[in-house]
Amino acid sequence: MASLSFSLAPKAIYQLHDALTCLAKFDDNVAFEAEIDLLRLSVLNLTKTAYSAFVFEADSFFETYSFSRGRGGSSSRAARPDKFSCQMLIKALLSAFKGKSSGRDKDTSVERCEVELQENLDESECRLVIRLICGLGVIKLYKLMYEPVHVQHAIFDRSKITNEWSIEPKYLKEITDHFGPSAEQLDIYSEHGKAVFTSFTMKSSDGKEILRQPIHTSVAIDKRDFDYYLAEDHLHVAIHMKDFKAAIAHAETANTMITARFTRPCRPLQFAYDFEGIRSEFTLMTRGESSGDDAPDSSRAAPVQLSARQTPAPVQISQRSTTSEMKQMPPPRSRSIRPLTGTSTRASQSNTETQRPPPSIESDSLFVPADDDRQWDVPNEEDEGQAEDELGWDATGDQTSIGPGLRDIEPKMAQPTAEEEDEMGIPPTQRMSQLHGLGLFD
Amino acid sequence: MRFRTQLSNASVFSKLTASLSSLGKVCWMRLEQGFIRFTIIPDQGTQVWAQLPVDSIFEEDSYILESNTGVINLEVPIGSLHRALRSAVAAKFTNLRLTKKGNVPLLALTIRATSWTTGNNALGIPDTSNSTSTTDPSPTTAVSTSTTTDRSTGPRERETVITQEIPVKVLHESAVEGLHQPRCRDPDVNILLPSLLQLKNISERFTKLATESKSTTTTSTTTTSSSPSPKLELSATMHGSLRMSIGTDAFRISSTWTDLLNPSLDPGQLAQGELEQLPSERMRGIPEDEEAAWARVRIDGKDWSRILSVGRLNPRVVASFIHETALVLYVFLPGSWNEEDSCLTYYLNSYAVE
Numbered sequence: 193m194a195s196l197s198f199s200l201a202p203k204a205i206y207q208l209h210d211a212l213t214c215l216a217k218f219d220d221n222v223a224f225e226a227e228i229d230l231l232r233l234s235v236l237n238l239t240k241t242a243y244s245a246f247v248f249e250a251d252s253f254f255e256t257y258s259f260s261r262g263r264g265g266s267s268s269r270a271a272r273p274d275k276f277s278c279q280m281l282i283k284a285l286l287s288a289f290k291g292k293s294s295g296r297d298k299d300t301s302v303e304r305c306e307v308e309l310q311e312n313l314d315e316s317e318c319r320l321v322i323r324l325i326c327g328l329g330v331i332k333l334y335k336l337m338y339e340p341v342h343v344q345h346a347i348f349d350r351s352k353i354t355n356e357w358s359i360e361p362k363y364l365k366e367i368t369d370h371f372g373p374s375a376e377q378l379d380i381y382s383e384h385g386k387a388v389f390t391s392f393t394m395k396s397s398d399g400k401e402i403l404r405q406p407i408h409t410s411v412a413i414d415k416r417d418f419d420y421y422l423a424e425d426h427l428h429v430a431i432h433m434k435d436f437k438a439a440i441a442h443a444e445t446a447n448t449m450i451t452a453r454f455t456r457p458c459r460p461l462q463f464a465y466d467f468e469g470i471r472s473e474f475t476l477m478t479r480g481e482s483s484g485d486d487a488p489d490s491s492r493a494a495p496v497q498l499s500a501r502q503t504p505a506p507v508q509i510s511q512r513s514t515t516s517e518m519k520q521m522p523p524p525r526s527r528s529i530r531p532l533t534g535t536s537t538r539a540s541q542s543n544t545e546t547q548r549p550p551p552s553i554e555s556d557s558l559f560v561p562a563d564d565d566r567q568w569d570v571p572n573e574e575d576e577g578q579a580e581d582e583l584g585w586d587a588t589g590d591q592t593s594i595g596p597g598l599r600d601i602e603p604k605m606a607q608p609t610a611e612e613e614d615e616m617g618i619p620p621t622q623r624m625s626q627l628h629g630l631g632l633f634d
Numbered sequence: 635m636r637f638r639t640q641l642s643n644a645s646v647f648s649k650l651t652a653s654l655s656s657l658g659k660v661c662w663m664r665l666e667q668g669f670i671r672f673t674i675i676p677d678q679g680t681q682v683w684a685q686l687p688v689d690s691i692f693e694e695d696s697y698i699l700e701s702n703t704g705v706i707n708l709e710v711p712i713g714s715l716h717r718a719l720r721s722a723v724a725a726k727f728t729n730l731r732l733t734k735k736g737n738v739p740l741l742a743l744t745i746r747a748t749s750w751t752t753g754n755n756a757l758g759i760p761d762t763s764n765s766t767s768t769t770d771p772s773p774t775t776a777v778s779t780s781t782t783t784d785r786s787t788g789p790r791e792r793e794t795v796i797t798q799e800i801p802v803k804v805l806h807e808s809a810v811e812g813l814h815q816p817r818c819r820d821p822d823v824n825i826l827l828p829s830l831l832q833l834k835n836i837s838e839r840f841t842k843l844a845t846e847s848k849s850t851t852t853t854s855t856t857t858t859s860s861s862p863s864p865k866l867e868l869s870a871t872m873h874g875s876l877r878m879s880i881g882t883d884a885f886r887i888s889s890t891w892t893d894l895l896n897p898s899l900d901p902g903q904l905a906q907g908e909l910e911q912l913p914s915e916r917m918r919g920i921p922e923d924e925e926a927a928w929a930r931v932r933i934d935g936k937d938w939s940r941i942l943s944v945g946r947l948n949p950r951v952v953a954s955f956i957h958e959t960a961l962v963l964y965v966f967l968p969g970s971w972n973e974e975d976s977c978l979t980y981y982l983n984s985y986a987v988e
Contacts, residue, residue, distance in 0.1 A: 370721045407714045408799040
């Protein structure tokens with residue numbers, strides 16, 4: 193039976209809340225792991241293309257921290273005897289570790305937080321008890337249920353990386369501000385002393401709906417804006433915009449440099465940063481072409497990458513190299529693996545965190561000073577979020593004016609998507625040894 | 635076919651597209667030698683026809699337009715264009731051009747934005763005790779071709795280059811020649827509107843009140859799902875009065891403005907006799923306390939609020955009332971250029987009394 197208890201200062205509670213907010217962008221459940229000297233919260237998304245983990249150091253993050261793994265029974269549950277792991281709903285934790293209390297109830301703001309694990313093997317319900325000690329003697333008590341799990345981690349070998357850069361997250365934030373809310377993917381490469389970030393969306397485009405195609409945005413910043421930039425020029429790696437935004441949004445709150453490490457396209461890329469006893473890492477699967485020599489125009493990124501799937505060459509390369517790397521790596525733990533479906537399932541997810549403009553007029557005052565441009569926006573526009581891309585009206589009623597050209601594009605965009613699925617969609621019966629080079633876990 | 639220009643006033647362009655995008659999703663953009671026109675004709679609701687001289691938003695010297703007909707007609711997703719222009723508002727240099735990727739024509743914006751780094755070390759003394767916890771890059775990185783940056787930490791100017799590519803359709807002249815501005819009879823009342831922000835806030839309050847009272851009264855009997863938005867009644871006289879009102883079963887409220895200006899038409903354009911025969915001149919002769927002095931239209935509250943979003947451009951707006959038929963708004967943009975040349979015209983149909 194494991195025993196775990198720790199306590200947190202208010203600042204640490206907020207930091208924990210920030211981390212949970214960030215993790216919630218990847219999936220609903222968080223894996224909660226306690227070891228002798230650290231607590232780890234991690235999330236692996238459904239499609240297993242993104243993994244995010246926060247490690248809280250026992251001696252620097254917590255006020256007090258104690259963990260011991262007793263004997264008896266529990267070894268059947270946990271993979272390692274020196275570790276306790278379980279899974280919880282992020283929403284539940286978020287409501288417990290609620291962020292900064294509003295100014296109104298300053299008297300009863302949180303002063304301390306104590307967390308204790310009640311693992312009771314005799315009873316069916318095991319709980320994590322969170323006690324928030326607030327001002328004026330108010331105590332808030334949360335008992336959260338958890339479920340024991342085998343936690344999966346993305347393996348990322350930092351010693352093998354060949355490309356690395358580090359930058360203040362605010363610069364990356366500025367870049368994402370230029371992207372439209374519907375941008376799904378982000379391509380990153382460098383050339384001529386510039387690092388170029390390009391958004392694109394892998395939407396199979398219908399020729400009739402040319403105006404529905406998303407804006408294509410690319411933002412180039414000087415390499416000097418980076419703390420250091422040690423990455424090969426013309427090497428395109430593409431990741432999900434949503435994951436990128438989640439990582440930098442949190443890194444910005446941490447007020448620290450964010451470092452990206454990667455080897456090449458179709459291998460994982462990791463964003464990482466450490467601050468105040470917290471180690472954060474985001475391991476994201478990249479897509480792209482193994483040799484990015486002939487894509488000078490960033491705007492061609494999408495078709496180029498798709499075509500890369502059709503040629504078998506890059507795949508072979510990656511398989512060969514993974515087998516050599518395999519020798520040094522621990523064998524994968526036995527677990528049920530979901531088929532890696534690439535991004536085809538993700539593509540249907542709409543970006544829910546669109547930067548929706550706030551409702552135009554908050555105050556009831558009729559005569560507000562004329563300053564803010566947003567006050568001119570139309571209120572209660574339910575469809576405002578979609579408005580950017582959903583276009584319905586055609587002034588001409590004449591679709592054929594540039595019809596032939598559009599038809600040409602249609603198969604180009606649609607076909608690779610289908611083929612990609614064939615190639616990436618591994619049937620569940622496939623042997624483990626064949627999976628390397630495709631996912632995070634090799 | 636070639637079109638390329640530099641933006642001279644990205645802020646006005648951005649606000650213009652914002653106002654237009656509230657009325658429709660697709661805009662017909664017509665580029666001519668001296669003028670640019672934006673037209674939105676939604677399936678239902680208000681049409682807007684905007685005409686601006688080139689120099690109001692573009693650098694005239696850099697404006698290059700080449701086409702067989704001397705005109706380029708584009709169908710532009712106006713929301714996307716607005717979104718893209720947001721990046722340009724604070725930039726010092728923005729270039730707009732028509733280009734092509736594969737077979738997709740694009741409007742490409744190239745934006746150069748500059749800013750200053752804060753620089754955590756104003757004196758530029760190199761920080762030798764590098765305490766950041768990042769691990770040293772592995773030896774293999776030495777092979778990579780990229781350059782390390784000098785790690786001076788003093789403030790410096792940094793530049794960001796942003797390109798935004800908006801897919802558009804090029805329209806053949808034959809596709810647009812059938813489109814023309816609505817024609818309507820001479821207006822009964824011309825009046826200069828008061829502050830659009832005030833008007834917008836009041837009309838939104840009215841609409842909200844009417845919507846709420848409607849939904850509370852109808853929930854008991856019928857479903858409220860498809861109840862149309864309430865209709866505002868706008869009326870005006872040639873004696874400088876404007877009234878906005880809304881009524882439901884439960885209440886009726888109105889606001890009245892007085893001492894507004896009734897601009898008169900340029901007498902030079904009309905023959906002597908014509909001016910006196912204009913309906914507006916006839917309306918001027920009717921005393922204000924008579925009902926006949928008021929020209930009245932009924933418009934959709936939500937639609938009206940969308941139109942008033944043009945207020946962000948800080949324009950002068952003349953409203954022309956055609957009694958029980960239509961309301962035409964002439965929106966004149968402020969600025970150094972000739973106001974007469976840059977005008978957005980909104981055409982609203984009046985709803986019949988329910």
